[in-house]
Amino acid sequence: MTGGPGPTQPLADTNPPGGQSQVPPPLVDVVLLTMNDRPEEERASQATLLAQRGVEVRICVVGNGCTPDVVPAGALTVVLPENLGIPGGRNEGALALAELDPPADYLFFMDNDASFPGPDVLARLVAEAGQHPEAGYVQPRLTGPDDTTTPRRWVPRLRAGDPGRPGTVTSMTEGVVLVRRTVFDQVGGWCEGLFLYHEGFDLSYRIWSQGYSGWYAGGLRMHHPLSSPSRHALFFRLAARNRVWVAYRNLPGPLIPVYLAAWTTATALRAVRGGGARESWQGFREGWAGRHEQDRRPMSWRTAWRLTIAGRPPVL
Template identity: 70%
Template sequence: MTPRVDVVVLTMNDRPKEEAFAQKTLQAQTGVEVRVCVVGNGCTPQVVPPGAITVALPENAGIPGGRNAGVDALREAGDPAEYVFFLDNDACLPRPDVLVRLVASAEEHPDAAYVQPRLTGPDDTTTPRRWVPRLRTGDPERPGIITSMTEGVVLIRRHVFDEAGGWEGSFFLYHEGLDLAYRFWSAGYTGWYAASIRMHHPLTAPIRHPLFHRLSARNRIWVAYRNFPTPLIPLYLGTWTVITLARALRMGGLRETLSGLREGWATRHEQVHRPMDWSTMRRLTAAGRPPII
Protein backbone atom coordinates (compact mmCIF):
# COMPACT_ATOMS: atom_id res chain seq x y z
CA MET A 1 0.00 0.00 0.00
CA THR A 2 1.27 3.48 -0.86
CA PRO A 3 2.37 5.32 2.29
CA ARG A 4 0.61 8.58 3.11
CA VAL A 5 2.21 11.71 4.53
CA ASP A 6 0.54 14.93 5.63
CA VAL A 7 2.83 17.94 5.14
CA VAL A 8 2.69 21.24 7.01
CA VAL A 9 4.33 24.31 5.46
CA LEU A 10 4.38 27.59 7.37
CA THR A 11 4.54 30.94 5.58
CA MET A 12 4.51 34.68 6.17
CA ASN A 13 4.54 35.40 2.41
CA ASP A 14 8.08 36.69 2.78
CA ARG A 15 9.93 34.43 0.32
CA PRO A 16 7.60 33.56 -2.59
CA LYS A 17 10.35 32.35 -4.92
CA GLU A 18 11.77 29.92 -2.37
CA GLU A 19 8.29 28.76 -1.36
CA ALA A 20 7.30 28.02 -4.94
CA PHE A 21 10.45 25.95 -5.44
CA ALA A 22 9.99 24.09 -2.15
CA GLN A 23 6.42 23.22 -3.09
CA LYS A 24 7.50 22.13 -6.56
CA THR A 25 9.95 19.63 -5.07
CA LEU A 26 7.22 18.49 -2.69
CA GLN A 27 4.80 17.85 -5.53
CA ALA A 28 7.50 15.89 -7.38
CA GLN A 29 7.71 13.22 -4.65
CA THR A 30 7.00 9.71 -5.87
CA GLY A 31 6.01 6.48 -4.14
CA VAL A 32 4.05 8.33 -1.47
CA GLU A 33 0.66 10.03 -1.26
CA VAL A 34 1.11 13.62 -0.08
CA ARG A 35 -1.48 16.00 1.33
CA VAL A 36 -0.32 19.55 2.03
CA CYS A 37 -1.49 22.25 4.42
CA VAL A 38 -0.06 25.75 3.99
CA VAL A 39 -0.46 27.90 7.10
CA GLY A 40 -0.31 31.67 6.83
CA ASN A 41 1.13 32.92 10.12
CA GLY A 42 -0.70 36.20 10.44
CA CYS A 43 -1.54 36.29 6.73
CA THR A 44 -3.40 34.56 3.94
CA PRO A 45 -1.04 32.20 2.07
CA GLN A 46 -0.20 33.48 -1.41
CA VAL A 47 1.83 30.52 -2.71
CA VAL A 48 -0.29 27.38 -2.51
CA PRO A 49 0.07 24.11 -4.46
CA PRO A 50 -3.03 22.70 -6.20
CA GLY A 51 -5.39 20.89 -3.84
CA ALA A 52 -3.67 22.08 -0.67
CA ILE A 53 -5.52 22.97 2.50
CA THR A 54 -4.91 26.55 3.64
CA VAL A 55 -5.10 28.17 7.05
CA ALA A 56 -4.96 31.94 7.54
CA LEU A 57 -4.13 32.78 11.14
CA PRO A 58 -5.21 36.31 12.14
CA GLU A 59 -1.87 36.96 13.86
CA ASN A 60 1.59 35.46 14.06
CA ALA A 61 1.24 32.49 16.43
CA GLY A 62 4.93 31.65 16.30
CA ILE A 63 6.45 28.67 14.54
CA PRO A 64 5.23 25.92 16.89
CA GLY A 65 1.78 27.46 17.15
CA GLY A 66 1.51 27.79 13.38
CA ARG A 67 2.59 24.22 12.82
CA ASN A 68 0.05 22.98 15.35
CA ALA A 69 -2.65 24.85 13.44
CA GLY A 70 -1.63 23.00 10.28
CA VAL A 71 -1.81 19.62 11.99
CA ASP A 72 -5.23 20.51 13.40
CA ALA A 73 -6.51 21.50 9.95
CA LEU A 74 -5.28 18.24 8.42
CA ARG A 75 -6.94 16.27 11.19
CA GLU A 76 -10.22 18.15 10.76
CA ALA A 77 -10.11 17.42 7.02
CA GLY A 78 -10.50 13.74 7.91
CA ASP A 79 -8.55 10.56 7.32
CA PRO A 80 -5.21 11.83 8.69
CA ALA A 81 -2.05 10.19 7.42
CA GLU A 82 0.15 8.04 9.63
CA TYR A 83 3.03 10.50 9.30
CA VAL A 84 3.32 14.28 9.47
CA PHE A 85 6.22 16.03 7.76
CA PHE A 86 7.14 19.59 8.74
CA LEU A 87 8.81 21.55 5.95
CA ASP A 88 10.43 24.98 6.19
CA ASN A 89 9.20 27.10 3.32
CA ASP A 90 12.75 27.73 2.11
CA ALA A 91 13.88 24.09 2.31
CA CYS A 92 13.61 21.74 -0.63
CA LEU A 93 13.65 18.04 -1.41
CA PRO A 94 16.44 17.52 -3.97
CA ARG A 95 15.27 14.07 -5.09
CA PRO A 96 11.79 12.68 -5.76
CA ASP A 97 12.27 9.81 -3.30
CA VAL A 98 13.04 11.80 -0.14
CA LEU A 99 9.68 11.28 1.58
CA VAL A 100 9.31 7.62 0.68
CA ARG A 101 12.82 6.94 1.95
CA LEU A 102 12.09 8.78 5.20
CA VAL A 103 8.98 6.63 5.67
CA ALA A 104 11.01 3.50 4.92
CA SER A 105 13.56 4.58 7.52
CA ALA A 106 10.76 5.07 10.04
CA GLU A 107 9.51 1.56 9.30
CA GLU A 108 13.01 0.18 9.80
CA HIS A 109 13.22 1.90 13.21
CA PRO A 110 9.83 1.39 14.88
CA ASP A 111 11.09 2.80 18.20
CA ALA A 112 11.79 6.17 16.56
CA ALA A 113 9.04 8.75 17.02
CA TYR A 114 10.68 10.93 14.38
CA VAL A 115 13.15 10.63 11.51
CA GLN A 116 15.52 13.41 10.59
CA PRO A 117 17.22 13.72 7.17
CA ARG A 118 20.66 15.24 6.76
CA LEU A 119 20.25 18.94 6.03
CA THR A 120 22.80 20.54 3.72
CA GLY A 121 23.24 23.79 1.88
CA PRO A 122 22.24 24.02 -1.79
CA ASP A 123 25.62 22.48 -2.70
CA ASP A 124 24.41 19.12 -1.31
CA THR A 125 27.55 18.92 0.84
CA THR A 126 27.88 21.66 3.46
CA THR A 127 26.27 20.78 6.79
CA PRO A 128 26.82 23.29 9.60
CA ARG A 129 27.36 21.79 13.05
CA ARG A 130 24.04 23.17 14.28
CA TRP A 131 22.23 21.06 11.69
CA VAL A 132 23.63 17.76 12.94
CA PRO A 133 21.08 16.60 15.56
CA ARG A 134 23.52 15.04 18.03
CA LEU A 135 26.47 16.07 20.17
CA ARG A 136 29.17 14.38 18.10
CA THR A 137 28.89 16.55 14.99
CA GLY A 138 32.21 15.82 13.30
CA ASP A 139 30.78 13.40 10.74
CA PRO A 140 27.34 14.50 9.45
CA GLU A 141 27.17 11.36 7.28
CA ARG A 142 26.98 8.99 10.26
CA PRO A 143 23.40 7.84 10.98
CA GLY A 144 22.14 6.85 14.39
CA ILE A 145 19.84 7.45 17.33
CA ILE A 146 19.37 11.12 18.17
CA THR A 147 17.90 13.05 21.09
CA SER A 148 17.42 16.52 19.57
CA MET A 149 15.61 17.70 16.47
CA THR A 150 15.93 20.07 13.50
CA GLU A 151 12.32 21.20 13.49
CA GLY A 152 11.95 22.45 9.92
CA VAL A 153 12.64 19.15 8.12
CA VAL A 154 11.35 16.27 10.21
CA LEU A 155 9.01 13.30 9.74
CA ILE A 156 6.97 12.42 12.85
CA ARG A 157 4.56 9.58 13.59
CA ARG A 158 1.21 11.27 13.96
CA HIS A 159 -0.12 9.21 16.86
CA VAL A 160 3.04 9.91 18.89
CA PHE A 161 2.86 13.61 18.02
CA ASP A 162 -0.78 13.73 19.16
CA GLU A 163 -0.07 11.80 22.36
CA ALA A 164 2.73 14.25 23.21
CA GLY A 165 0.39 17.20 22.72
CA GLY A 166 2.17 18.61 19.68
CA TRP A 167 4.58 21.52 19.68
CA GLU A 168 4.64 23.77 22.74
CA GLY A 169 3.15 26.96 21.34
CA SER A 170 4.38 29.26 24.12
CA PHE A 171 7.98 28.83 22.91
CA PHE A 172 7.08 30.91 19.81
CA LEU A 173 10.51 30.28 18.28
CA TYR A 174 13.65 28.22 19.13
CA HIS A 175 14.13 24.99 21.09
CA GLU A 176 10.59 23.73 20.52
CA GLY A 177 12.12 20.74 18.74
CA LEU A 178 14.36 19.87 21.68
CA ASP A 179 11.37 20.07 24.00
CA LEU A 180 9.29 17.80 21.76
CA ALA A 181 12.15 15.33 21.36
CA TYR A 182 12.49 15.07 25.14
CA ARG A 183 8.76 14.39 25.46
CA PHE A 184 9.05 11.62 22.86
CA TRP A 185 11.93 10.09 24.79
CA SER A 186 9.96 10.38 28.02
CA ALA A 187 7.17 8.38 26.36
CA GLY A 188 9.62 5.58 25.55
CA TYR A 189 10.54 6.48 21.97
CA THR A 190 13.76 7.62 20.32
CA GLY A 191 14.69 9.66 17.25
CA TRP A 192 16.60 8.52 14.17
CA TYR A 193 19.04 10.47 12.01
CA ALA A 194 18.81 9.13 8.43
CA ALA A 195 22.07 10.70 7.28
CA SER A 196 21.95 9.22 3.77
CA ILE A 197 18.73 11.11 2.97
CA ARG A 198 19.52 14.71 2.14
CA MET A 199 17.52 17.90 2.02
CA HIS A 200 18.65 21.40 1.10
CA HIS A 201 18.32 24.68 2.97
CA PRO A 202 19.92 28.11 2.51
CA LEU A 203 23.05 28.50 4.63
CA THR A 204 21.64 31.12 6.97
CA ALA A 205 22.44 31.66 10.65
CA PRO A 206 19.79 31.92 13.40
CA ILE A 207 21.40 35.08 14.77
CA ARG A 208 19.96 36.91 11.77
CA HIS A 209 16.64 36.93 13.65
CA PRO A 210 16.41 39.80 16.16
CA LEU A 211 14.66 37.59 18.73
CA PHE A 212 17.23 34.80 18.63
CA HIS A 213 19.31 35.72 21.67
CA ARG A 214 16.41 36.47 24.01
CA LEU A 215 14.08 33.62 23.06
CA SER A 216 16.87 31.05 22.82
CA ALA A 217 18.00 31.86 26.38
CA ARG A 218 14.45 32.00 27.74
CA ASN A 219 13.33 28.77 26.09
CA ARG A 220 16.38 26.84 27.27
CA ILE A 221 15.21 27.49 30.85
CA TRP A 222 11.69 26.43 29.95
CA VAL A 223 12.98 23.20 28.38
CA ALA A 224 14.79 22.34 31.61
CA TYR A 225 11.84 23.17 33.86
CA ARG A 226 9.36 21.28 31.69
CA ASN A 227 11.38 18.09 31.25
CA PHE A 228 14.01 17.47 33.91
CA PRO A 229 13.79 16.14 37.46
CA THR A 230 14.23 18.99 39.92
CA PRO A 231 17.77 18.00 41.07
CA LEU A 232 19.07 18.15 37.49
CA ILE A 233 17.64 21.55 36.56
CA PRO A 234 20.39 23.69 38.18
CA LEU A 235 23.11 21.42 36.74
CA TYR A 236 21.68 21.66 33.23
CA LEU A 237 21.03 25.39 33.43
CA GLY A 238 24.44 26.07 34.96
CA THR A 239 26.12 24.36 32.00
CA TRP A 240 23.99 26.13 29.40
CA THR A 241 24.17 29.54 31.04
CA VAL A 242 27.95 29.45 30.73
CA ILE A 243 27.74 28.26 27.12
CA THR A 244 25.06 30.82 26.21
CA LEU A 245 26.88 33.77 27.75
CA ALA A 246 30.15 32.74 26.09
CA ARG A 247 28.41 32.63 22.72
CA ALA A 248 26.77 36.01 23.34
CA LEU A 249 30.12 37.57 24.18
CA ARG A 250 31.61 36.14 21.00
CA MET A 251 28.72 36.70 18.57
CA GLY A 252 26.90 39.63 20.16
CA GLY A 253 23.51 39.88 21.77
CA LEU A 254 24.66 39.86 25.39
CA ARG A 255 21.97 42.29 26.55
CA GLU A 256 19.21 40.29 24.85
CA THR A 257 20.61 37.04 26.24
CA LEU A 258 20.58 38.36 29.79
CA SER A 259 17.03 39.59 29.24
CA GLY A 260 16.00 36.13 28.06
CA LEU A 261 17.62 34.43 31.03
CA ARG A 262 15.79 36.74 33.43
CA GLU A 263 12.49 36.22 31.61
CA GLY A 264 12.89 32.45 31.51
CA TRP A 265 13.65 32.20 35.20
CA ALA A 266 10.82 34.55 36.19
CA THR A 267 8.22 32.68 34.10
CA ARG A 268 9.41 29.08 34.48
CA HIS A 269 6.48 28.16 36.74
CA GLU A 270 4.06 29.06 33.95
CA GLN A 271 5.31 25.93 32.17
CA VAL A 272 3.97 22.48 33.10
CA HIS A 273 6.60 20.46 34.94
CA ARG A 274 6.41 16.84 33.76
CA PRO A 275 9.88 15.52 34.59
CA MET A 276 11.33 12.51 32.84
CA ASP A 277 11.91 9.48 35.02
CA TRP A 278 15.43 8.32 35.82
CA SER A 279 15.25 5.44 33.36
CA THR A 280 14.78 8.01 30.58
CA MET A 281 17.80 9.88 31.93
CA ARG A 282 19.84 6.69 31.60
CA ARG A 283 18.57 6.10 28.07
CA LEU A 284 19.54 9.63 27.04
CA THR A 285 23.00 9.18 28.52
CA ALA A 286 23.43 5.86 26.72
CA ALA A 287 22.41 7.60 23.48
CA GLY A 288 25.22 10.13 23.92
CA ARG A 289 23.17 12.98 25.40
CA PRO A 290 23.73 13.20 29.17
CA PRO A 291 20.85 15.32 30.48
CA ILE A 292 23.12 17.98 31.95
CA ILE A 293 24.51 18.89 28.50
Protein backbone atom coordinates in the same frame (compact mmCIF):
# COMPACT_ATOMS: atom_id res chain seq x y z
CA MET B 1 -9.57 28.17 8.74
CA THR B 2 -10.33 28.04 5.04
CA GLY B 3 -10.18 24.89 2.96
CA GLY B 4 -8.94 24.46 -0.56
CA PRO B 5 -10.65 22.19 -3.06
CA GLY B 6 -9.40 19.11 -1.21
CA PRO B 7 -6.23 17.24 -0.34
CA THR B 8 -3.53 16.81 -2.90
CA GLN B 9 -3.82 13.84 -5.21
CA PRO B 10 -1.84 10.67 -4.48
CA LEU B 11 1.68 10.77 -5.82
CA ALA B 12 1.86 7.05 -6.46
CA ASP B 13 -0.17 4.73 -8.69
CA THR B 14 -2.01 2.33 -6.37
CA ASN B 15 -3.71 0.43 -9.23
CA PRO B 16 -1.08 -1.09 -11.52
CA PRO B 17 -1.89 -2.45 -14.98
CA GLY B 18 -4.05 -5.55 -14.92
CA GLY B 19 -6.27 -4.30 -12.13
CA GLN B 20 -4.37 -6.16 -9.41
CA SER B 21 -4.69 -4.55 -6.02
CA GLN B 22 -1.63 -3.19 -4.32
CA VAL B 23 -0.90 -1.97 -0.82
CA PRO B 24 -1.54 1.79 -0.84
CA PRO B 25 1.49 4.02 -0.35
CA PRO B 26 2.16 5.56 3.06
CA LEU B 27 0.11 8.66 3.78
CA VAL B 28 2.10 11.70 4.86
CA ASP B 29 0.55 14.98 5.98
CA VAL B 30 2.85 17.94 5.30
CA VAL B 31 2.69 21.24 7.19
CA LEU B 32 4.16 24.38 5.62
CA LEU B 33 4.25 27.78 7.32
CA THR B 34 4.36 31.11 5.53
CA MET B 35 4.43 34.81 6.22
CA ASN B 36 4.43 35.61 2.47
CA ASP B 37 7.97 36.94 2.75
CA ARG B 38 9.75 34.60 0.31
CA PRO B 39 7.36 33.70 -2.55
CA GLU B 40 10.00 32.56 -5.04
CA GLU B 41 11.66 30.27 -2.49
CA GLU B 42 8.26 28.88 -1.52
CA ARG B 43 7.35 28.04 -5.12
CA ALA B 44 10.65 26.26 -5.62
CA SER B 45 10.29 24.39 -2.32
CA GLN B 46 6.73 23.28 -3.05
CA ALA B 47 7.69 22.08 -6.52
CA THR B 48 10.17 19.62 -5.00
CA LEU B 49 7.52 18.47 -2.52
CA LEU B 50 4.93 17.87 -5.24
CA ALA B 51 7.50 15.87 -7.20
CA GLN B 52 7.83 13.23 -4.45
CA ARG B 53 6.92 9.68 -5.49
CA GLY B 54 6.12 6.51 -3.59
CA VAL B 55 4.02 8.30 -0.97
CA GLU B 56 0.65 10.02 -0.84
CA VAL B 57 0.88 13.55 0.49
CA ARG B 58 -1.71 15.95 1.84
CA ILE B 59 -0.51 19.50 2.31
CA CYS B 60 -1.62 22.28 4.62
CA VAL B 61 -0.20 25.78 4.17
CA VAL B 62 -0.54 27.90 7.30
CA GLY B 63 -0.50 31.67 7.02
CA ASN B 64 1.02 32.91 10.27
CA GLY B 65 -0.74 36.24 10.50
CA CYS B 66 -1.55 36.34 6.79
CA THR B 67 -3.48 34.69 3.98
CA PRO B 68 -1.04 32.43 2.10
CA ASP B 69 -0.18 33.62 -1.39
CA VAL B 70 1.61 30.45 -2.57
CA VAL B 71 -0.58 27.36 -2.18
CA PRO B 72 -0.38 24.14 -4.23
CA ALA B 73 -3.52 23.03 -6.01
CA GLY B 74 -5.66 20.92 -3.72
CA ALA B 75 -3.90 21.92 -0.52
CA LEU B 76 -5.63 23.03 2.65
CA THR B 77 -5.02 26.53 3.93
CA VAL B 78 -5.18 27.86 7.47
CA VAL B 79 -5.34 31.63 7.93
CA LEU B 80 -4.23 32.80 11.37
CA PRO B 81 -5.16 36.38 12.30
CA GLU B 82 -1.86 36.81 14.11
CA ASN B 83 1.57 35.22 14.10
CA LEU B 84 1.46 32.37 16.64
CA GLY B 85 5.10 31.51 16.18
CA ILE B 86 6.54 28.47 14.48
CA PRO B 87 5.34 25.79 16.93
CA GLY B 88 1.89 27.35 17.21
CA GLY B 89 1.49 27.59 13.45
CA ARG B 90 2.64 24.02 12.95
CA ASN B 91 0.12 22.80 15.51
CA GLU B 92 -2.68 24.56 13.65
CA GLY B 93 -1.66 22.90 10.41
CA ALA B 94 -1.48 19.48 12.05
CA LEU B 95 -4.91 20.06 13.60
CA ALA B 96 -6.46 20.94 10.24
CA LEU B 97 -5.01 17.84 8.61
CA ALA B 98 -6.25 15.66 11.47
CA GLU B 99 -9.81 16.41 10.34
CA LEU B 100 -9.23 14.56 7.07
CA ASP B 101 -10.05 10.90 6.59
CA PRO B 102 -8.22 8.57 6.68
CA PRO B 103 -5.72 9.57 9.36
CA ALA B 104 -2.16 9.93 8.14
CA ASP B 105 0.66 7.62 9.12
CA TYR B 106 3.12 10.49 9.44
CA LEU B 107 3.42 14.25 9.77
CA PHE B 108 6.22 16.00 7.94
CA PHE B 109 7.15 19.51 9.06
CA MET B 110 9.07 21.43 6.42
CA ASP B 111 10.45 24.96 6.30
CA ASN B 112 9.09 26.85 3.33
CA ASP B 113 12.58 27.41 1.96
CA ALA B 114 13.74 23.81 2.34
CA SER B 115 13.77 21.52 -0.68
CA PHE B 116 14.06 17.88 -1.71
CA PRO B 117 17.06 17.18 -3.97
CA GLY B 118 15.31 14.18 -5.56
CA PRO B 119 11.82 12.69 -6.02
CA ASP B 120 12.37 9.68 -3.73
CA VAL B 121 13.62 11.40 -0.57
CA LEU B 122 10.33 11.47 1.34
CA ALA B 123 9.56 7.82 0.49
CA ARG B 124 13.03 6.80 1.63
CA LEU B 125 12.56 8.76 4.85
CA VAL B 126 9.31 6.90 5.50
CA ALA B 127 11.13 3.64 4.76
CA GLU B 128 13.70 4.56 7.42
CA ALA B 129 10.85 5.04 9.89
CA GLY B 130 9.58 1.57 8.98
CA GLN B 131 13.01 0.10 9.68
CA HIS B 132 13.16 1.85 13.07
CA PRO B 133 9.77 1.37 14.75
CA GLU B 134 11.26 2.45 18.06
CA ALA B 135 11.78 5.97 16.69
CA GLY B 136 8.99 8.47 17.21
CA TYR B 137 10.63 10.84 14.73
CA VAL B 138 13.06 10.55 11.84
CA GLN B 139 14.96 13.27 10.10
CA PRO B 140 17.31 13.57 7.16
CA ARG B 141 20.63 15.32 7.02
CA LEU B 142 20.12 18.98 6.24
CA THR B 143 22.68 20.62 3.98
CA GLY B 144 23.08 23.87 2.15
CA PRO B 145 22.13 24.05 -1.55
CA ASP B 146 25.60 22.70 -2.34
CA ASP B 147 24.46 19.28 -1.01
CA THR B 148 27.57 19.14 1.19
CA THR B 149 27.77 21.87 3.83
CA THR B 150 26.07 20.97 7.11
CA PRO B 151 26.46 23.50 9.94
CA ARG B 152 27.05 21.92 13.31
CA ARG B 153 23.70 23.17 14.64
CA TRP B 154 21.93 21.06 12.00
CA VAL B 155 23.40 17.77 13.27
CA PRO B 156 21.10 16.54 16.06
CA ARG B 157 23.81 15.06 18.28
CA LEU B 158 26.83 16.24 20.24
CA ARG B 159 29.42 14.52 18.06
CA ALA B 160 28.91 16.28 14.74
CA GLY B 161 32.21 15.50 13.04
CA ASP B 162 30.58 13.16 10.51
CA PRO B 163 27.17 14.65 9.61
CA GLY B 164 26.44 11.76 7.25
CA ARG B 165 26.60 9.10 9.97
CA PRO B 166 23.13 7.74 10.83
CA GLY B 167 22.08 6.73 14.30
CA THR B 168 19.86 7.30 17.31
CA VAL B 169 19.53 10.97 18.28
CA THR B 170 18.02 12.78 21.24
CA SER B 171 17.25 16.18 19.66
CA MET B 172 15.97 17.31 16.29
CA THR B 173 16.41 19.93 13.62
CA GLU B 174 12.88 21.29 13.44
CA GLY B 175 12.95 22.57 9.86
CA VAL B 176 12.67 19.11 8.26
CA VAL B 177 11.41 16.29 10.45
CA LEU B 178 9.08 13.31 10.04
CA VAL B 179 6.99 12.45 13.12
CA ARG B 180 4.63 9.55 13.57
CA ARG B 181 1.14 10.97 13.73
CA THR B 182 0.09 8.87 16.72
CA VAL B 183 3.20 9.89 18.64
CA PHE B 184 2.72 13.57 17.84
CA ASP B 185 -0.83 13.44 19.15
CA GLN B 186 0.21 11.43 22.19
CA VAL B 187 2.70 14.05 23.38
CA GLY B 188 0.45 17.02 22.60
CA GLY B 189 2.35 18.47 19.66
CA TRP B 190 4.74 21.41 19.70
CA CYS B 191 5.03 23.74 22.70
CA GLU B 192 3.34 26.88 21.41
CA GLY B 193 4.63 29.15 24.17
CA LEU B 194 8.20 28.84 22.94
CA PHE B 195 7.22 30.79 19.80
CA LEU B 196 10.64 30.37 18.16
CA TYR B 197 13.83 28.40 18.94
CA HIS B 198 14.45 25.13 20.79
CA GLU B 199 10.97 23.73 20.22
CA GLY B 200 12.71 20.66 18.78
CA PHE B 201 14.46 19.98 22.08
CA ASP B 202 11.14 20.14 23.86
CA LEU B 203 9.31 17.88 21.41
CA SER B 204 12.11 15.31 21.35
CA TYR B 205 12.20 15.19 25.17
CA ARG B 206 8.44 14.60 25.25
CA ILE B 207 8.74 11.84 22.67
CA TRP B 208 11.57 10.13 24.54
CA SER B 209 9.53 10.39 27.75
CA GLN B 210 6.85 8.25 26.10
CA GLY B 211 9.37 5.46 25.50
CA TYR B 212 10.29 6.28 21.91
CA SER B 213 13.59 7.52 20.50
CA GLY B 214 14.72 9.54 17.49
CA TRP B 215 16.51 8.39 14.33
CA TYR B 216 18.86 10.43 12.16
CA ALA B 217 18.90 9.24 8.56
CA GLY B 218 22.24 10.84 7.79
CA GLY B 219 22.41 9.28 4.34
CA LEU B 220 19.32 11.15 3.16
CA ARG B 221 19.81 14.81 2.30
CA MET B 222 17.53 17.81 2.13
CA HIS B 223 18.58 21.33 1.24
CA HIS B 224 18.15 24.59 3.11
CA PRO B 225 19.67 28.06 2.69
CA LEU B 226 22.76 28.58 4.84
CA SER B 227 21.56 31.31 7.17
CA SER B 228 22.40 32.10 10.78
CA PRO B 229 19.64 32.10 13.42
CA SER B 230 21.21 35.19 14.99
CA ARG B 231 20.01 37.20 11.99
CA HIS B 232 16.68 37.48 13.83
CA ALA B 233 16.51 40.37 16.30
CA LEU B 234 14.84 38.19 18.94
CA PHE B 235 17.33 35.32 18.72
CA PHE B 236 19.44 35.87 21.83
CA ARG B 237 16.55 36.69 24.16
CA LEU B 238 14.19 33.95 23.01
CA ALA B 239 16.90 31.30 22.78
CA ALA B 240 17.94 31.95 26.39
CA ARG B 241 14.36 32.19 27.66
CA ASN B 242 13.38 28.98 25.95
CA ARG B 243 16.34 27.08 27.39
CA VAL B 244 14.94 27.79 30.84
CA TRP B 245 11.43 26.76 29.85
CA VAL B 246 12.54 23.56 28.12
CA ALA B 247 14.48 22.57 31.24
CA TYR B 248 11.63 23.40 33.60
CA ARG B 249 9.05 21.63 31.46
CA ASN B 250 10.98 18.41 31.01
CA LEU B 251 13.80 17.74 33.46
CA PRO B 252 13.78 16.19 36.94
CA GLY B 253 14.29 18.92 39.55
CA PRO B 254 17.94 18.15 40.43
CA LEU B 255 18.96 18.37 36.77
CA ILE B 256 17.49 21.81 36.10
CA PRO B 257 20.28 23.87 37.73
CA VAL B 258 22.94 21.68 36.11
CA TYR B 259 21.37 22.17 32.68
CA LEU B 260 21.02 25.92 33.14
CA ALA B 261 24.57 26.26 34.45
CA ALA B 262 25.92 24.43 31.41
CA TRP B 263 23.97 26.57 28.97
CA THR B 264 24.71 29.82 30.80
CA THR B 265 28.41 29.03 30.52
CA ALA B 266 28.11 28.14 26.84
CA THR B 267 26.11 31.31 26.14
CA ALA B 268 28.66 33.49 27.92
CA LEU B 269 31.51 31.98 25.91
CA ARG B 270 29.66 32.46 22.64
CA ALA B 271 28.83 36.07 23.56
CA VAL B 272 32.55 36.84 23.68
CA ARG B 273 32.71 36.15 19.94
CA GLY B 274 29.17 36.85 18.74
CA GLY B 275 27.72 39.33 21.20
CA GLY B 276 24.21 39.17 22.60
CA ALA B 277 25.19 38.89 26.26
CA ARG B 278 22.73 41.54 27.42
CA GLU B 279 19.80 40.10 25.45
CA SER B 280 20.64 36.57 26.60
CA TRP B 281 20.69 37.63 30.23
CA GLN B 282 17.32 39.31 29.73
CA GLY B 283 15.99 36.07 28.26
CA PHE B 284 17.26 33.96 31.14
CA ARG B 285 15.58 36.29 33.62
CA GLU B 286 12.34 36.24 31.63
CA GLY B 287 12.43 32.46 31.44
CA TRP B 288 13.01 32.01 35.15
CA ALA B 289 10.26 34.48 36.06
CA GLY B 290 7.76 32.69 33.80
CA ARG B 291 8.73 29.10 34.49
CA HIS B 292 5.68 28.32 36.63
CA GLU B 293 3.40 29.15 33.70
CA GLN B 294 4.81 26.15 31.83
CA ASP B 295 3.29 22.69 31.60
CA ARG B 296 5.77 20.81 33.77
CA ARG B 297 5.93 17.09 33.03
CA PRO B 298 9.40 15.98 34.13
CA MET B 299 10.87 12.93 32.47
CA SER B 300 11.59 9.87 34.56
CA TRP B 301 15.11 9.08 35.68
CA ARG B 302 14.92 6.08 33.37
CA THR B 303 14.34 8.41 30.41
CA ALA B 304 17.23 10.60 31.55
CA TRP B 305 19.44 7.52 31.60
CA ARG B 306 18.23 6.43 28.15
CA LEU B 307 19.13 9.86 26.78
CA THR B 308 22.55 9.63 28.42
CA ILE B 309 23.47 6.25 26.98
CA ALA B 310 22.15 7.43 23.60
CA GLY B 311 24.90 10.04 23.60
CA ARG B 312 23.45 13.21 25.09
CA PRO B 313 22.86 13.55 28.84
CA PRO B 314 19.85 15.85 29.37
CA VAL B 315 22.05 18.55 30.88
CA LEU B 316 23.79 19.42 27.58
